[in-house]
Amino acid sequence: MTAVKSITLILLWVVAAWRLPGAIRTPRQRALWVAFASIAAAMTLGVPGVMHAVDAFAGVHNLATLGKNLFGIVASAAILDFVTVIARPESVSGLRRVLVPASAITMTTLTVLFALTPRPEESDNFVETNMGSAPGTAYYIVCFGSLGLAMAVATRLFWGSGRHAGARWLRWGLRTLGAGSAFGLLYSLYRTILMLFGLSHTDVEASRADLVADILEYTSISLIILGSSIPAIGVRWRVLRDWRSLREIRPLWAVLTRAVPHVVLDIRSMRPGPRVRLHRAVIEIRDATLVLADYASPDLRERADAAAEQYDLTPEQRSALAEAVLLHTAVAAKLAGTSPAPAGNAQPSSQLPADFDFDVEVDRLRAISEAYHSPAVHALTASAASTTHAPVTAASEDLSDLECRTRPTSDPQASGAGSIPVIRS
Template identity: 35%
Template sequence: MSTSTIVAGVLWLVALWRLPSIRHSHKQRSLALTLVALAAAMTFEVPQVKGTVDAAVGIDVRLPYLLKHLLGVTSAAYLLDFVIAVVRPQGLARRPRLVAAGVTLPLMLTFYAFANWMPGGPVRLGEGPGALFSILYMAVFTLYIGIAMVVATWLFLGGVRHSRTLLGKAGLGLLGLGTLLGSVYALQRIVFVTVQLSTGTDYPDLENLLSTTLKQTAILSIALGVCLPPLSVAVEYVGAWRTLRRLRPLWVQLTESAPYVVLATSVRRRRIPFRLERCVIEIEDACLALREYVSVDTYTRARKFVRQKAVDVQYADAVVEACWLRTAVQQARNRERLRGVEYPPLGVTGRDRASELSWLRAVARAYLSSPIVSEFARQEQSSISHEQGDSERISSHDN
């Protein structure tokens, strides 16, 4: 099996995988069409396909080369459209881009029809009156590919620093590498044509080697770069599912004592990120409601108690939060809200998204499994029961 066959096969697998997303958005449609055009272009480099087409229309027509180049221009146009949608959603030179692609394709067809091509090997510049059209064809094709790849490289590599995830950065980096190699591919075509025109000598074997290597490496880099962002989404989905599993038991404990914070609208089970967002909001609302059952004095005692137990400084604040929350849940079952007192501060306040989730996971772990939290809650419950007993005895004595 030839390298071109493997590259075409990989591209078709990626293209078919992304094809269903063509209806989702303009960005996804551009990406899907980029991959389909690339896969079709590389298909015409497969020896069996090329041989079949040449046998059908004649080898002198050189139709596989023309179709490959037309599809290459089409894929470059869609790739540029995709990267602009990702990095510059406000748009970038839309009308000039449409005009450039709309002019390039007809010019290529016209110049190719009148060109005089030398037989054998890659597309070679011919001799005689048709040689000018050969030069014009190669100039138009190379110029469009070169400019499109340079602009795409600039946008892809510039967008790396704005990506939120490591896999997203890697994906944009690989896409940028692929378009950079595409730029080098266009440059080496210009160099070889210039050498041939100025010196009358050519190096077909070297040109074919460099052209094929750069082209296939660029395409595989782009295909791999396309695969990483969806993989990043899958990783985020799994991470959200794991976080939801860890926070769910805390949610159950808190919302049993503050059921009015739970939203009535149901959510489908597979919408994990949305369910996690809702879970976090309801936990935080429950914390706001439950802190009205304890005063800041409970929070102060919890800090002192945790300090006495020599809890690791990294987890001490989360354990303190779990201590007063457990106490508040107990008090919510037995007494009215406290009025006219200062309430405990919420540890989640003022955090970014990553820190917020990390904090809630730590609080959930301490709330559900820390013996220190259980001991503090028992101690507080015993103290409150003792105070209530003393109050009842005083009341009975007064009567």
């Protein structure tokens, strides 16, 4: 057994074990688990030591080969069921009414043809042994024909779903699964053509034919493993990114909600994940900002923008800096007991606008949070509060320090579409 086959077999069992808890909890994941478990079982029966042990125990030549091919039919049917759940969920019940009896008929036919195929002795390569045999050719045409049909339909559905998938990780995963099923189709066609050549007594170099078949088969399996793992990896990466974003905007949230505690949502009965917590923090910061807008003088925004303009910063950096100054001043006024401006009637609302870009907003709040807690921003706040349009001169050392330490983020995942900078104190 080659190293590639051994590694592929180990990966299949690892993926099957990894997906078992999800398959128990979520019905729509069970078909994919059945597919991986069946492919792993089929490949295990193809290991020479396991194959001979099964055949010797049963007393039937090449019984393990039949088991391997039956597991292959189960796997192809499970893959077809899985992609239908994703691509056309409304057709799942109708597909299963056809798929289950069709698979049962195919497996029964395969068993009958296996019994009719002469097997005078144990064979290490059942395909090669039955080249030119009518029952053996019929056996493999049924086997590879059913596999090829399932892979052709799966390829079409995977690629069609990949074009319409919204999430990038899901789109890549579906396309990779489509590539894997396409290689499965090529493998089925190649094996079928080889059997037909054998039936017509056309000479085919066995070693080279097996090498090509192995390349197609293991490429298909590897792509299916990879394609099914990409969306799961993407989800876990997003969870880590959400935790990091939540941790970075949490200091800003703490300051604003201390000044405006009534904007905090009551979700004590829930056990939210990081994505929900991040949404909650963004909404509460937004609501607190609406309330605090009444505690800033009408011209403070202009003065904060003018103060930020004194530095050679990107537009995003200047915006974050000015917003931090504005919020810092408003929080101080609110905590000092200052009355809100008479014209301010804004009320907190947990509803976000339809065109709201959540990821861009999170990146913006991360930048504001770091700017807010910069020592230089405290100096800039004092300067903006005491100066109308004059250049900023107070605390020049702190402000120079802000300019030196201000850098755009280098993390493309953190920066988002707008490349929001991070202002470090």
